[in-house]
Amino acid sequence: MIILKVFTLRAIIMLQCQDGSLDGISVFAMSQRKSDRVLLWWEILEIAAYYRKKTMNWCFAFFNRGRVSEMRKVLAVNFGFPVRELRRLSQGHEGIVFIHDGTVYKTFYEHLVNRHILDIAEKMSKDCQLLLPIKISKAGVFDVISHSYLQGEHGIPSLQEIVAFLTECKKHNILFWDFKKENFIIANGICKLVDYGISFEPYNDLVFKQTCMKAYIFAKYKLMKPWTYKYLCKQIDKGEYPERLLGSCIREMMMRDNFMELLFNKEKTCKDV
Numbered sequence: 080m081i082i083l084k085v086f087t088l089r090a091i092i093m094l095q096c097q098d099g100s101l102d103g104i105s106v107f108a109m110s111q112r113k114s115d116r117v118l119l120w121w122e123i124l125e126i127a128a129y130y131r132k133k134t135m136n137w138c139f140a141f142f143n144r145g146r147v148s149e150m151r152k153v154l155a156v157n158f159g160f161p162v163r164e165l166r167r168l169s170q171g172h173e174g175i176v177f178i179h180d181g182t183v184y185k186t187f188y189e190h191l192v193n194r195h196i197l198d199i200a201e202k203m204s205k206d207c208q209l210l211l212p213i214k215i216s217k218a219g220v221f222d223v224i225s226h227s228y229l230q231g232e233h234g235i236p237s238l239q240e241i242v243a244f245l246t247e248c249k250k251h252n253i254l255f256w257d258f259k260k261e262n263f264i265i266a267n268g269i270c271k272l273v274d275y276g277i278s279f280e281p282y283n284d285l286v287f288k289q290t291c292m293k294a295y296i297f298a299k300y301k302l303m304k305p306w307t308y309k310y311l312c313k314q315i316d317k318g319e320y321p322e323r324l325l326g327s328c329i330r331e332m333m334m335r336d337n338f339m340e341l342l343f344n345k346e347k348t349c350k351d352v
Contacts, residue, residue, distance in 0.1 A: 128306075150175055150186045150221060157218040158184075173276045174221075184218075184225045185275065191215075191222040196279045199251050209236060209244045211271050224275050231266030240270060241298040245291060252282040256290045258297040259308075289315050 147167060155162040160179055168176040174187035191197065197215055204210035211226045236244070241258075248255055255278055262274035280286070292315050296308065 146188070147175055150218075151177065153219040153221060154184055154186060154223070178228055181228050182225055183228045183273075184223055186218065187222045187224075187276065191276075193277065193279055193281075194222070196253050196281060197224065197275060199253050200255075200275065200279055203247055203251060207244060207247050209240050209270065209272050211273065211275075213275055226273075226275070229264045229266040229271055229273065231264045233260050234263055234265035234270055235260055235301045236263060236270040236298060238295070238298040241294045244272075245287075245294060249282065249287065254280045254282055254286055254290060256280065256286065256293070258290075258294050259305075 147170070151162055151165050151167070154177060155165055158179075165177050165179050165184075168178045168183065170176070174185055177184045177186065194215065197213070200210060201213050201215065204212045211229075213224055213226045216223050216225065244255070255272075257274060257278035262272060262278075263270055264273050265271075293312050296303070296311055300308075
């Protein structure tokens with residue numbers, strides 16, 4: 080972990096502007112500059128992050144193998160299909176995701192305290208193209224969210240889809256804050272959100288403002304390196320808003336796309352995208 084932090088810091092220092100500031104141009108140059116030296120650092124960072132994630136997933140799966148077996152049996156009994164046909168798709172800090180006959184079952188370790196928020200998201204899926212129709216149920220003591228399995232690739236929604244989605248969230252007084260490529264899948268040319276869980280929260284003005292900034296950067300700069308995006312998100316959480324962090328470059332783009340104006344236009348819904 081310490082080595083990764085050192086690599087990240089050195090990569091950022093190498094790409095600072097001559098005056099030492101991190102404005103919009105220098106930050107996004109982290110993702111696009113063709114210097115061999117920079118590319119080497121990014122390769123080191125990405126390789127280290129890849130193996131760190133693999134190691135953590137392996138350790139997590141090893142120490143929770145008993146819980147995986149328990150959840151598999153409970154799901155099979157409650158939904159009425161053979162245990163052997165239930166395949167583990169992924170495993171994370173929220174729970175374990177299984178798949179059976181074209182349906183995904185996300186089983187949570189802990190009780191869903193935001194169940195009422197997810198109920199709202201379930202209703203929003205009827206009007207919002209970005210959301211999948213989900214079903215929230217119980218399997219023994221476990222909360223389960225199920226939806227259809229999408230065969231596609233991870234991708235990034237368009238800026239218009241993000242704006243419409245956030246507008247709907249504000250309209251229903253909820254938040255979704257975890258914008259990252261792994262949470263979206265593009266199937267048959269249509270982008271869908273596939274992460275449903277603690278990422279949905281009750282509405283909060285400050286968090287909503289921060290989420291808008293993160294979502295704008297996420298959707299606008301699709302080629303940005305993950306490390307750059309994470310760094311910017313951390314700065315936004317600290318109160319380093321785009322006017323101060325990204326400089327005039329991003330301010331002009333936000334004005335050009337009328338992002339905030341579209342966001343607070345309550346007449347615009349996901350159906351309009």
